[in-house]
Amino acid sequence: MNKIIKIALIGKTNSGKSTLINKIVGEKISIINKKINTTQESLIGIKNYKDIQIIIYDTPGINFSKNSKTFNRNLKINLWSSIDEADILVYIVDILKFNYKHIIQDIIKLSEVKKPILLLFNKIDLIDKNEILPKIDLLKDIKNITSFFSISAKKNIGINKFIKFISLKSYKSKWIYQENEIT
Numbered sequence: 001m002n003k004i005i006k007i008a009l010i011g012k013t014n015s016g017k018s019t020l021i022n023k024i025v026g027e028k029i030s031i032i033n034k035k036i037n038t039t040q041e042s043l044i045g046i047k048n049y050k051d052i053q054i055i056i057y058d059t060p061g062i063n064f065s066k067n068s069k070t071f072n073r074n075l076k077i078n079l080w081s082s083i084d085e086a087d088i089l090v091y092i093v094d095i096l097k098f099n100y101k102h103i104i105q106d107i108i109k110l111s112e113v114k115k116p117i118l119l120l121f122n123k124i125d126l127i128d129k130n131e132i133l134p135k136i137d138l139l140k141d142i143k144n145i146t147s148f149f150s151i152s153a154k155k156n157i158g159i160n161k162f163i164k165f166i167s168l169k170s171y172k173s174k175w176i177y178q179e180n181e182i183t
Contacts, residue, residue, distance in 0.1 A: 003170035006055040008082045010110065011092035012102070013061030016122035020092065020153040021045040021058040024163065025182050046177045052167045053175040057082035062106060088116050088169060095121045095150075098135055104142070111144040116169075119145045120162070125152035 009017040022028050025045040045056040059082045083089060089110055093103060103119075110117055119139060124132060136148050147165065151158035 001051075001172045002175050003052045003167075004055065004173040004175060005052065005088065005166055005170040006057070006086045007088045007090050007166060008057040008059055008086035009090050009092055010059050010062055010079070010083070010106075011122075012094065012097070015061070015092040015094045015097075016153045017058050017061075017092055018043075020120075020122065020151070020159070021056050023153050023156055023159055024054070024056060027182050029182060046181050047163070048175075048179055049163060049167050052170045053177065054163070054166055054170075055176060057086055059083075083110070083113055083115075086115065087171075088118060088166065089113070090118045090120055091145075092120045092122050095123050095127055095132065095135065100138055103139065107142055107144055116146045117144050118147045118149060118165075120149045120151060122151055122153055124150045125155045125157060 009020060011017055021043065022045075024047050026047075029043060029045055043058040045058065047054040047056065059079045062079060091103075091107065091110065098121075107117060107119075121132060121135065132150050139145060140148070149158060149162050149165070151162060153159065
């Protein structure tokens with residue numbers, strides 16, 4: 001019997017969501033650009049790993065601020081529809097732009113949907129390894145974060161470990177997409 005798992009990649013603009021989905025899928029399916037909100041609609045990537053189909057939703061960069069002009073109504077609809085579809089939320093943080101207050105606010109908002117949240121630090125190749133653990137220690141007591149990962153999507157560091165972890169969360173189900181589909 002085949003298995004399936006659906007994850008939503010969520011994070012601020014330029015946190016590396018599109019780079020990560022491209023690396024996982026093995027194809028360039030999502031635009032990578034420094035411009036804010038290049039990803040306007042949620043994209044779906046598919047990774048077939050052994051007997052498991054991992055469905056990945058690449059979402060627009062989040063901004064839960066009520067007065068944000070850059071995070072318009074359509075972006076919010078696309079974000080929340082992906083969150084609704086997902087089994088697991090993967091909150092991606094650009095470790096170079098670590099902001100405790102913003103992370104806490106976003107995790108509290110995401111916790112409203114009562115789904116597991118994985119916190120993924122991206123771009124770890126750009127900082128000293130000794131700086132990562134103190135950041136995890138700051139956040140480890142947040143009850144809504146189930147696991148932490150450190151990766152570099154661009155340099156393909158830690159992605160296989162992340163995929164193996166996600167695959168352990170899969171459940172028996174028919175695949176939604178054909179075996180050779182990537183998006």
